[in-house]
Amino acid sequence: xxxxxxxxxxxxxxxxxxxxxxxxxxxxFTRAVNCFxxxxxxxxxxxxxxxxxxxxxxxxxxxxxxxxxxxxxxxxDEIKRLDAAFRFTTDGGATYPLRGRGITIPTLRExxxxxxxxxxxxxxxxxxxxxxxxxxxxxxxxxMQDRVVVAAxxxxxxxxxxxxxxxxxxxSASISQGLIFSAFSRLGLSSLVRPGVQALQFPERVxxxxxxxxxxxxxxxxxxxxxxxxxxxxxxxxxxxxRMDVDGIITDYPDRLQRLLENR
Numbered sequence: 001x002x003x004x005x006x007x008x009x010x011x012x013x014x015x016x017x018x019x020x021x022x023x024x025x026x027x028x029f030t031r032a033v034n035c036f037x038x039x040x041x042x043x044x045x046x047x048x049x050x051x052x053x054x055x056x057x058x059x060x061x062x063x064x065x066x067x068x069x070x071x072x073x074x075x076x077d078e079i080k081r082l083d084a085a086f087r088f089t090t091d092g093g094a095t096y097p098l099r100g101r102g103i104t105i106p107t108l109r110e111x112x113x114x115x116x117x118x119x120x121x122x123x124x125x126x127x128x129x130x131x132x133x134x135x136x137x138x139x140x141x142x143x144m145q146d147r148v149v150v151a152a153x154x155x156x157x158x159x160x161x162x163x164x165x166x167x168x169x170x171x172s173a174s175i176s177q178g179l180i181f182s183a184f185s186r187l188g189l190s191s192l193v194r195p196g197v198q199a200l201q202f203p204e205r206v207x208x209x210x211x212x213x214x215x216x217x218x219x220x221x222x223x224x225x226x227x228x229x230x231x232x233x234x235x236x237x238x239x240x241x242x243r244m245d246v247d248g249i250i251t252d253y254p255d256r257l258q259r260l261l262e263n264r
Contacts, residue, residue, distance in 0.1 A: 012042050029043070054105055064084060066082060124157050
């Protein structure tokens with residue numbers, strides 16, 4: 001990941017392992033790496049009102065904190081007052097064990113400071129105002145260029161990031177690029193599609209349509225692209241994907257994947 005293909009399947013902790021810890025927090029990222037065998041932490045980025053990259057998935061703080069409002073309309077000071085573990089529960093809401101523990105929404109800088117040397121998959125969620133340069137500048141400042149894949153659902157955001165990074169940092173395909181490659185692979189025409197990215201990141205299936213197949217993985221590898229499957233939480237599907245030779249599995253439960261990989 002950012003360093004060429006690996007033979008080991010990467011254990012990629014989705015939002016730091018959202019099934020085990022308050023998502024997209026330094027607390028979650030640290031546990032994923034130190035306790036649950038994560039090789040890569042996956043995280044999401046928006047910005048504060050001042051333009052500071054902050055780590056959160058949604059455009060609002062409503063779902064995960066004790067606050068309300070759009071993240072990019074809040075100052076960093078307002079964001080930092082929120083409890084990022086306020087709504088975290090593992091028992092359906094019977095208890096909220098980490099409320100009031102000082103777990104906050106981190107800035108991207110704080111994540112880099114807390115986890116030096118850790119590989120990351122960073123998805124830029126915000127399309128406007130643009131934050132690609134702010135993210136790229138931090139990646140360069142912390143020497144992350146060879147330890148990161150930058151993702152974006154939007155082809156526009158992906159292209160803007162590739163432009164500001166001068167294509168020196170690995171990126172994954174946008175949704176449309178990935179689905180086009182998948183369709184051409186199914187037709188035996190994958191050689192006609194050249195996304196020019198370092199990774200394809202897919203769900204295992206969309207409805208009844210199986211997206212990741214052994215053929216797709218082979219076709220991607222021929223173009224030196226890794227294949228990362230998301231969001232895979234059941235062990236049976238993990239086993240199937242490992243047999244297909246995928247390069248990484250993005251999961252809310254890195255502990256399950258860790259046990260599976262240790263017992264191979």
